[in-house]
Structure formats: structure tokens, C-alpha cells
Amino acid sequence: MTASPVLRAEGVSREFGRGETVTKVLHDCHLEVYAGQTVAIVGKSGSGKSTFANCLSGLDRPTGGRITLLGQDLAELDEPRMARMRAEHIGFVLQKDNLVPTLTLEENVAAPLIMSGVKLSAALERARAALAEVGLTHRARSWPGQVSGGEAQRAAVARACVSEPAIVFADEPTGALDEENGLRVQELLRAMVKERGAATVIITHDLDLAAGADVVATMTAGTLRAAGRVF
Numbered sequence: 001m002t003a004s005p006v007l008r009a010e011g012v013s014r015e016f017g018r019g020e021t022v023t024k025v026l027h028d029c030h031l032e033v034y035a036g037q038t039v040a041i042v043g044k045s046g047s048g049k050s051t052f053a054n055c056l057s058g059l060d061r062p063t064g065g066r067i068t069l070l071g072q073d074l075a076e077l078d079e080p081r082m083a084r085m086r087a088e089h090i091g092f093v094l095q096k097d098n099l100v101p102t103l104t105l106e107e108n109v110a111a112p113l114i115m116s117g118v119k120l121s122a123a124l125e126r127a128r129a130a131l132a133e134v135g136l137t138h139r140a141r142s143w144p145g146q147v148s149g150g151e152a153q154r155a156a157v158a159r160a161c162v163s164e165p166a167i168v169f170a171d172e173p174t175g176a177l178d179e180e181n182g183l184r185v186q187e188l189l190r191a192m193v194k195e196r197g198a199a200t201v202i203i204t205h206d207l208d209l210a211a212g213a214d215v216v217a218t219m220t221a222g223t224l225r226a227a228g229r230v231f
């Protein structure tokens, strides 16, 4: 029996505006992402990568087609249920500004757990364990403003993975880092999602990062073409 994908996009399109000013950004995009699989979405600036990822992760709604996450058609979810779906099943790593500046690193990493109903003391304990995985035990009580860009991204990886999400979206996770720190974040992200059996969708200009993916999907003017290993 073939496993069903964690995430499936069928014929997804996204238009902005209406009438004469309508802009068609995505055209009939298809993608399947399976547990344990990493899919990289690459493409020129403005080709529609972030728009597609926002639709896939329920931050935006497509104007056509269907997106199914863990068997649930996202179009059927109202905003509160969509927010719960994101909190419980999706991790996010953005290029920067992932952390809330008024919370310590351990509080930042604990936040997704607390939002899912985990008690504060248990959430902080799991947050410290996740920070240990990314080599930041000594920074657990630091504020985001006191750590380097690389450390902040490592904490963001810990936060994205701490609640054992089914899928992690990483939008240019190494984009603001130098090569050495970028590589470290890349390795940690890969190790943490692998350990948890999560699926990963990475949006990147970084060809090294894309080269480590199981599938590389190229976005060209809103049309997606996937190529890679059959999983």
C-alpha cells in the first residue's frame, strides 16, 4: 500500500485583485509531500514561491484548486480551525525575525507548545531539550537581541520542530546568514526533521540547500515543475 502524502496540492491557482487589474500569480500547481521527505521550491524572484508556500501552509487561501493537509481539505477550515491546524501540525522557519523579542529563547521555543495546550513547566522543559539539540543550552535564558543571527536561526529551527509537527515550512532559512552559519542551520534543520519523521518544504535561492532535497520543484512564472527522486 502506498502511504498518503502529508500535503497535497491539486491544480492550485492564486489571483490577486479583480476585473481589469487581476494578477494571476499561480497557475494549476500540483505537489505532493510525504512524511520524511524534503521538497525544495526554487525559482526566480517574483515567480510565486512564497505565494504558493503561503497557500500550502494555510496562511493564504488559493483562488482555485485544492490543498489537503493530513487528509483535511484546508478550504473547509474557518480561520480559528486553520490557526489550530497551523499551531498543532506546522512548523515555520522564516529568513529572519522568527523570534518574539520580549521572550527569552526558551520561552520562544516553548510558545508553540503552550499554544497547543501544554503546561508551562512541561513546555519549558521540552523547549530546553530542543535548544540543547541545536547547541543553545547556554543561551536558553538570553533574549533574541542578545544572540547572533546564526543562534537566532538555530533557535527558530528548535521552535519549528519542538511540537513534533507533521510538516515544516522553511522560507529562505539561511538567506540572512554567512556560509558557515547557513550550513550549520541547514544541517540542524535536516537532522531535527529527520529525527521526527516530518516532511519539509524549503523555499530557497541557495542551490546547496536545494541540492540536499529529495525533490526540487522549480517555479517559473507561477507554474511549478517538480523533478527528483521518486519517494
Ligand SMILES: Nc1ncnc2c1ncn2[C@@H]1O[C@H](COP(=O)(O)OP(=O)(O)OP(=O)(O)O)[C@@H](O)[C@H]1O
Residues within 6 Å of the ligand: 016, 017, 023, 025, 043, 044, 045, 046, 047, 048, 049, 050, 051, 052
Ligand atoms: N497581495 C498581493 N497582491 C498583488 N500581487 C501580489 C501579492 N502578493 C504577491 N503578489 C505578486 O505575486 C508575484 C509573486 O510573488 P512571490 O512573493 O510569491 O514571489 P517569490 O517567488 O516568493 O519572490 P522572492 O523570491 O523575491 O521572495 C509577484 O509579482 C508579486 O508582486
